[in-house]
Amino acid sequence: MSTVAKGDALESQTFTLLKGELERGKLGIDSSSGRIFQKKGYYSKEREKEIIVDISIELWLPQAQNYSLLWVCECKNYNHPIPVDDVEEFKAMLDQIAGKNIKGVIAT
Numbered sequence: 001m002s003t004v005a006k007g008d009a010l011e012s013q014t015f016t017l018l019k020g021e022l023e024r025g026k027l028g029i030d031s032s033s034g035r036i037f038q039k040k041g042y043y044s045k046e047r048e049k050e051i052i053v054d055i056s057i058e059l060w061l062p063q064a065q066n067y068s069l070l071w072v073c074e075c076k077n078y079n080h081p082i083p084v085d086d087v088e089e090f091k092a093m094l095d096q097i098a099g100k101n102i103k104g105v106i107a108t
Helices: 003-023 084-098
Strands: 034-044 049-059 069-075 102-107
Touching: 003 034, 003 049, 003 069, 034 084, 049 084, 069 084, 084 102
Parallel strands: 069 102
Antiparallel strands: 034 049, 049 069
């Protein structure tokens, strides 16, 4: 199996798991205020383009015009520990998308 296929498989499994947990209220997020996405883009002012993330959950307050908090999951299916550079790159990406209005997790 190619590395891309391995990564896509982990991403699909993680998405299915998180979607089910969100629907059952197991993430500490009310399912009516949480919206889950796979491969959604978020605009970065620094890059002047969208950054596509593996999985995201947007938390929306009633009648809000935009999400109030963004939760991003990056999936890594490596045969070795995740390099520090990958973690630092993920943090920089999060900062570019939503500054302090964002939470991130890496699924391995």
